[in-house]
Amino acid sequence: MHSQTVNPFLRQRFYNRASQANWRAFAFHREQITARLEAIGSSCAPSEASLCILGAGNCNDLDLARLTLSFHRLHLVDIDAEAMQSGVTLQFHTADPSAAVRRNRIAFSPCDLTGALEICHEIAQFPSPQTFARLRAALSHLPAFSYLSQQFTTVASTCLLSQLLDIFQRALGEDSPEFQPLTELIRLQHLRTLAALTAPGGVALLFTDFVSSDSYPELLKAPPHTLPAIMESVLRRQRCFPGTNPSELCRLLNSPPLVSFWEEPPTLSPPWIWNLGPRSYLVAAITCRRSRNDLRSQFAP
Ligand SMILES: C[S@@+](CC[C@H](N)C(=O)[O-])C[C@H]1O[C@@H](n2cnc3c(N)ncnc32)[C@H](O)[C@@H]1O
Numbered sequence: 001m002h003s004q005t006v007n008p009f010l011r012q013r014f015y016n017r018a019s020q021a022n023w024r025a026f027a028f029h030r031e032q033i034t035a036r037l038e039a040i041g042s043s044c045a046p047s048e049a050s051l052c053i054l055g056a057g058n059c060n061d062l063d064l065a066r067l068t069l070s071f072h073r074l075h076l077v078d079i080d081a082e083a084m085q086s087g088v089t090l091q092f093h094t095a096d097p098s099a100a101v102r103r104n105r106i107a108f109s110p111c112d113l114t115g116a117l118e119i120c121h122e123i124a125q126f127p128s129p130q131t132f133a134r135l136r137a138a139l140s141h142l143p144a145f146s147y148l149s150q151q152f153t154t155v156a157s158t159c160l161l162s163q164l165l166d167i168f169q170r171a172l173g174e175d176s177p178e179f180q181p182l183t184e185l186i187r188l189q190h191l192r193t194l195a196a197l198t199a200p201g202g203v204a205l206l207f208t209d210f211v212s213s214d215s216y217p218e219l220l221k222a223p224p225h226t227l228p229a230i231m232e233s234v235l236r237r238q239r240c241f242p243g244t245n246p247s248e249l250c251r252l253l254n255s256p257p258l259v260s261f262w263e264e265p266p267t268l269s270p271p272w273i274w275n276l277g278p279r280s281y282l283v284a285a286i287t288c289r290r291s292r293n294d295l296r297s298q299f300a301p
Contacts, residue, residue, distance in 0.1 A: 005121075005124050005125050007121050008117045008120055008121055008167045008171070009079060009080075009112075009117060011167070012079055012080055012163070012167075013080055013082075013083075015163075016057050016058055016080050016083040017083075019058060019060065019276060019277070020058050020060075020083070020086070020087075022058075022060050022276065022277060023060050023090070025275050025276065025277055026060040026061055026274070026275070026276075028272065028273070028274075028275065029061055029272070029273075029274040029275065029283065030060065030061050030062065030063055031063075032272050032283070032285075033061050033062060033156070033158060033207055033285075034062060034063040034066055034067060036205065036269075036285055036287075037051060037062075037067060037070070037071075037154060037156060037205070038066060038067065038069075038070045040153075040154050040203045040205070041067065041070030041071045041153075041154060042070050044153050046070070046071075046072055047072050048072065048153060049070060049071045049072055049073075049153050049154070050071060050072060050073040050074075050075070050152040050153050050154070050199075051067060051071040051073070051074045051075070051152060051153070051154045051155075051156070052074075052075045052077065052148070052152040052154070052155045052156070052197055053074070053075070053076050053077065053156050053158060054077050054078075054113060054144065054155070054156065054157040054158070054160055054193070054194070054197075055077070055078055055113075055157055055158050055159065055160025055163065056076035056077060056078045056083075056084050056087070056158065057078050057080060057083045057084065057087070057158075058083045058084075058086070058087040059076070059083075059084065059087030059088060059091065060087065061158050061159070061207075061274075062158070063091075064087075064088060064091045064092070064106065065091060065092070065099065065102065068102035068103075068105055068106070069102075071105075071153075071154070072105065073105055073107070073152075074105060074106045074107070075106075075107045075108075075109065075148065075152065076088070076106065076107070076108050076109070077108075077109045077110075077111050077113065077144060077148070078110065078111075079110065079111065079112050079113070079117070080110070081108060081110035084108050084110070085108065088103065088106055088108075109144075109147060109148060111143060111144055111147045111148075112143065113143060113144045113160070113164070113190070113193060114138070114139065114143070114164060114168075114186065114189065115138050115139075115141055115143035116135055116138035116139055117167065119131060119134050119135045119138055120135065120167060120168055120171045121171070123135060123171050123172065124170075124171035124172075127172075132178055135182065136182075136185060139182075139185040139186060139189045140185075140189075141189075142189065142192055142193050142196055144193050144197065145193060145196040145197055148197065151196075151197055151198060151199035151202070152197055152198065152199060152202060153198075153199055153201075153202040153203070154198075154202060154203050154204075154205070155194055155197045155198045155202070155203075155204050155205070156204075156205040156206075156207060157190065157194055157205070157206050157207060157208075158207050159207050159208065159209045159274070159281075159283065160190070161187065161190050161206065161208055161243075161244060161249075162208065162209050162210070162241050162244050164186055164190060165183060165186055165187070165241065165242060165243045165244065166241070168182055168183070168186055169183065169242060174242070179242075183242055183243040184243075186243070187243050187249070187252065188252070191206070191249070191252060191253060191258055192257075192258070194206060194288075195258055195261045195288075195290065198261075198288075198290045199290065200290055200291060200292050200293065200294045201289070201290060201291075201292040202289070202290050203287060203288070203289050203290070204287075204288045204289075204290065205285055205286070205287050205288075206249065206285070206286040206288075207283060207284075207285050208244055208246055208249060208283065208284060208285075208286065209241075209244070209274060209281035209282065209283045210234070210240040210241055210244040210245060210246055210281075210282060210283075210284070211234045211239055211240055211241065211281070211282050212241075212279050212280065212281045212282075213279050213280040213281075214279060215239055216230070216234060216239060216282070218230060219273060219280045219281075219282060220280055222273070224272070224273075227270065227271045227272065227273065227282065228270050228271065230271070230282065231246075231270075231271045231282060231284070234282065235247055246268055246284045246286060247268070249286055250265070250266045250268055250286055253266045253286065253288055254266060260291075261288075261290055261291065261294065262288045262289060262290060262291065263289045263290065263291045263292065264289060266286050266287060266288045267286070267287050268284055268285075268286055269284050269285040269286075269287070270284070271283060271284045272284075
């Protein structure tokens with residue numbers, strides 16, 4: 001049995017409460033994410049632009065008031081409903097009546113995007129070949145796509161993949177022979193979810209944190225112009241969190257079964273720093289545009 005037996009939902013809740021008051025510290029990271037989403041939103045007719053955020057949590061990395069100007073409809077998805085509710089309430093805490101109208105365009109879906117957290121918790125306590133088989137079967141589905149049953153002109157995953165991988169890796173332990181194959185299944189499920197929720201002609205954005213100052217202390221004091229070189233060194237020395245290497249994620253997006261969903265190969269942005277209080281993370285954005293004439297638009301990849 002691996003040492004992690006804390007229910008993964010309670011752990012995520014704990015993390016979210018611990019970072020709830022970080023609105024100010026997140027300012028630069030929030031600007032990076034919001035500005036990229038705004039730029040995409042304003043390229044559509046305002047009445048048609050819709051945005052789905054996977055891993056919205058406290059929404060400290062999203063300027064929702066600005067985003068409701070660029071997107072007619074916003075849909076927040078996270079396992080932690082309370083974090084999303086209080087994040088939205090805090091950002092729309094104003095007497096301005098137009099803010100109330102815009103606030104009403106934001107919907108929430110509390111949803112386990114993996115559909116497998118309960119099984120993961122079971123595995124941490126009582127691993128067996130049968131539970132691993134159930135876990136693999138669960139990861140072949142796309143619960144968010146079934147749950148939302150709609151598509152969006154923009155879909156963004158906000159530093160969620162590293163969390164998903166961390167939850168499962170803690171439950172298994174890095175020494176487990178299941179570690180690598182399950183990392184690949186979780187990653188594939190997440191990329192398929194992004195693709196499936198993106199409408200034809202729409203844009204999928206994967207914001208991914210891939211190394212922290214715990215393993216790369218240089219990040220705490222690195223001037224912005226040195227970050228691309230740091231990123232290159234992190235990738236070359238294979239120091240990313242397991243499964244989060246952005247170049248590898250681009251390669252996966254550009255290979256079957258996902259490649260046929262995109263109009264052109266994914267692009268990788270320069271990195272930036274996400275200051276999370278005691279720790280800093282290096283983050284990059286991967287952008288993919290879904291083909292306009294995709295006949296599978298109603299079906300998951
Ligand atoms: C790094 S946080 C994202 C930061 C967040 N947008 C903010 O501003 O605070 C990752 C989020 O993923 C959520 N999460 C973790 N596992 C999940 C799952 N299986 N399904 C849905 N959301 C999950 C957590 O609740 C958390 O809010």
